[in-house]
Amino acid sequence: MEKYDLVVAGAGGGLVGAIKAAQLGLKVLLIDASPDFINTCNTSMTSGMFPASGSRWQKEKGIVDSPEIFAKDIMKKTKNSGHVVATKALTNVSVEVFEWMADSLGVPWELVTDFHYPGHSVDRCLSVPGRMGQLVLGPIWKVASDQKLFDFRASTRLVDVVIKDGQVVAAVVENSDGSQEEIATDNVLMATNGYGANQKLLAEHNEEVSYIYYHGSRYSKGEALQIGIKHGAGYGYLDSYQGHAAISSHAKTLVGWTTIMQGGFIVNSGGERFGDESAGYSEYAAILNDQKGNTGWIVIDKAIHEGSLLFKEYENTAASGAIVWADSIEELATAIAVPVDKLTAELDNAHAVHDGKGQDRFGRKAFEKRLQAPFGAIKVRPALFHTQGGVQVNADAQVLREDGSVIKGLYAAGGAAVGISGHGSDGYLAGNGLLPAFGFAYLAAKSVASA
C-alpha cells in the first residue's frame, strides 16, 4: 500500500500546508470531508483579512511594525491571557507565510488601509480585491491542482489516527459510502477547524454561544479535538470563540464591521445604542444577543456604503435589498419602526463626539465621520463564526500531550489547534482565525520536511 510522508486533513488553511510540504519534496495526500470545500470551508467564507507584521506592503507605506508589536497587540486584546508560544510562533512566521503565498502562489495581496480594525495598533491586514477568503483559496487551489502537487480526496473524513510506540503510523479515514480505511503515513496534520457545528461539544465547552446562530462551515464537527483527546493530547481555550454582531437578518450575509469603523453605529429596536461598538465585533455578538429580539440596526450613510462595497459580502448584502434607505433620519426611524426622538438623539450624539463637543456615554472614542443624508439602516443579528480553542501545540504545530511531550507525527492548525484569542469572545483580533490556520499549517509542513 502507498505510504505518504504527510496526510493533511482539511483543505482550508490546510491547503497551504499541503502545498508547502509538496514544494519541500514530501509525498502528500490532502483529504477533505466536503465534496466542495472551496464553497463550504470557513476560510472561504471570511472577509479575507490575513495579518502580517513587518510585511513589504507595510514598508512600502512607511508603516513600522514587527512580530513583537503584533504580539503585544494580541496580548493586550486578550488581557494577557493569550497562548504565549502560539502567539510568538505565529507573529514570527506571519510575514514569511504571506510573502511566500504572494511570490510562490501569486496571491495579489493589498494592505488594507481604508479603515482600521479594532485592536491592531497599525494597519497590518492583507487581503485581495473583493476581500473574501474564497478569492484567496480558489486561485491557490488552481495552482496546486494544475501543478499536480499532491494527491487529493474529497468527501473523505479523518476519523482517527493510528499511533504505535508514540509515533503516528496511519490516518484512519471514512469515505462517503461509510467505509473506513487506514492510510499509511508518519505524519497527520489536523486542519479540520473547530467544533462550531457540533451542538453537543458547544454545550459542553462553550455554552455561551451554543444557542447563537452559527455562521461557519457545517463540516466543523470537532473531530480533531476528539481524536486528540483520545490519544492523550492536552487542550485549551475551549471557551474561546469568534463571534460577529453584523450578520444581515434579511440576507444572512456578512455586513461587516467596516460599516462601524467608518463611522456607523448600531441601535436596538428601541432606537438606542447599547455599547461601544468600536471595542470589537466579536464581543459585540453577545452584547447584541442580549437586546430585545436579539437584533439591531446598523445606521450608515452613502459614503460608508460606498466604502464598504470593497467587500464582496457587503456587496451581496446590498444586492439582496437588505438596506433600508431614507432621505432624513426621521424618515429612517419611521421606516425601521424605531422611535424618531431616540434615533435622532443617537445621531446628534455621534455628531457631537465627532466634532469634539461631547463624550460618548459608552466610551466610544471616535465616530469617524458626520453621517449625512440619505441614511441607510441594515438589520443585523449576532452569530458564532468559529471556535478558537483546540489541542495544545508547540511552535512547530506539533500536538502535545497533557504533560507537554510531543505526540510524534501529529500536527494541528487553525480551529483544530489551541488559538491565540485568550478566553471568551473579547480576545479576538481581526486575523486571529486565518493566521493560526495558515501559519500553523505552513509551520507543520516545514517541521515534517525537516524531520
Ligand SMILES: Cc1cc2nc3c(=O)[nH]c(=O)nc-3n(C[C@H](O)[C@H](O)[C@H](O)COP(=O)(O)OP(=O)(O)OC[C@H]3O[C@@H](n4cnc5c(N)ncnc54)[C@H](O)[C@@H]3O)c2cc1C
Ligand atoms: C463570515 C466569516 C468571516 C471571517 N473572517 C475572517 C477574517 O477576515 N480573518 C480571519 O482571520 N478569520 C476570519 N474568520 C474566521 C476563519 O474563518 C477561521 O478562523 C479559519 O477559516 C479557520 O481555518 P481552518 O483551516 O481551521 O478551517 P476551514 O477553513 O473550515 O477548513 C477546514 C476544512 O476541514 C474540512 N474538515 C472538517 N472536518 C474534517 C475531517 N474530519 N476530515 C477531513 N476534513 C475535514 C472542512 O470541510 C474544511 O474544508 C471568519 C469566519 C467567518 C464565518
